[in-house]
Amino acid sequence: MKRMYILAMVLIGVSIFLLFNAAEDMSTYATFSEAINNESTVKIAGNLSKDKKMDYNPEKDPNYFSFFIKDSKGMEKKVILFAAKPQDFELSEQIVVTGQMKGEVFYASDLLMKCPSKYKDEEIYIKSEKRS
Numbered sequence: 001m002k003r004m005y006i007l008a009m010v011l012i013g014v015s016i017f018l019l020f021n022a023a024e025d026m027s028t029y030a031t032f033s034e035a036i037n038n039e040s041t042v043k044i045a046g047n048l049s050k051d052k053k054m055d056y057n058p059e060k061d062p063n064y065f066s067f068f069i070k071d072s073k074g075m076e077k078k079v080i081l082f083a084a085k086p087q088d089f090e091l092s093e094q095i096v097v098t099g100q101m102k103g104e105v106f107y108a109s110d111l112l113m114k115c116p117s118k119y120k121d122e123e124i125y126i127k128s129e130k131r132s
Contacts, residue, residue, distance in 0.1 A: 032075040035101040044106065045096045046071040048089075056085040069095055077101075081108040091115060 030042040046069035055066040065085045070076045079097055092113035099108040 029072070029096070031071045031073045032077045032101065032106065033073065035106065039100070041098060041100055041109070043096055043098045044069075044071055045094055048092060048095055049076055050090065052076075054085075054089075058084070069097070077104065077106050079106045079108050081111055083111070086111065086113060088115065089113065 028043075029045045030038065032044060035042045035044060049068035049070055052068035056064070062084055063082050065081045065083065066078060067081075067089075068076055068078055079099075081097070092115050094114040096112040096114070097106060097108040098110040098112075099106055101107075
C-alpha cells in the first residue's frame with residue numbers, strides 16, 4: 001500500500017475517535033432528581049440561590065467552594081466545587097455544573113457561568129425608545 005493511503009486511514013481513524021469523544025460531552029441538562037438516580041456524570045443548569053450562604057475561604061482552603069443552586073424544576077441543592085471561586089460569581093444569570101450527586105450534595109468537577117450582557121442596559125433603552 002502507498003504511504004498516502006495509510007496516512008489517510010490513520011487520519012480517518014483519529015477523526016472518528018475525536019467525533020465519538022466529543023459526542024460524549026454533548027449531553028442534555030439534567031435536574032437534581034435525575035442526578036440522584038444517576039451514577040454517571042451529569043450537567044445541571046440552575047440559578048444561584050443568593051439567599052443561601054456561599055462558603056469560600058482562600059486562607060483555609062483555596063480549592064473549596066460551596067454554594068446552593070436551584071435547578072429548572074425548583075429543587076435546591078448544595079454544590080461543592082473543588083476549585084477557586086470564579087470572579088463575579090454572584091453576577092451570573094445561570095450556572096451550569098458538571099458532576100455527580102452523592103447523598104444530598106452535588107460534587108461539581110466543572111462550572112460554567114452565564115454572565116449578564118454588558119449591553120443589557122442599552123437593550124432596555126432601545127426597546128423603550130421603540131414603544132414611544
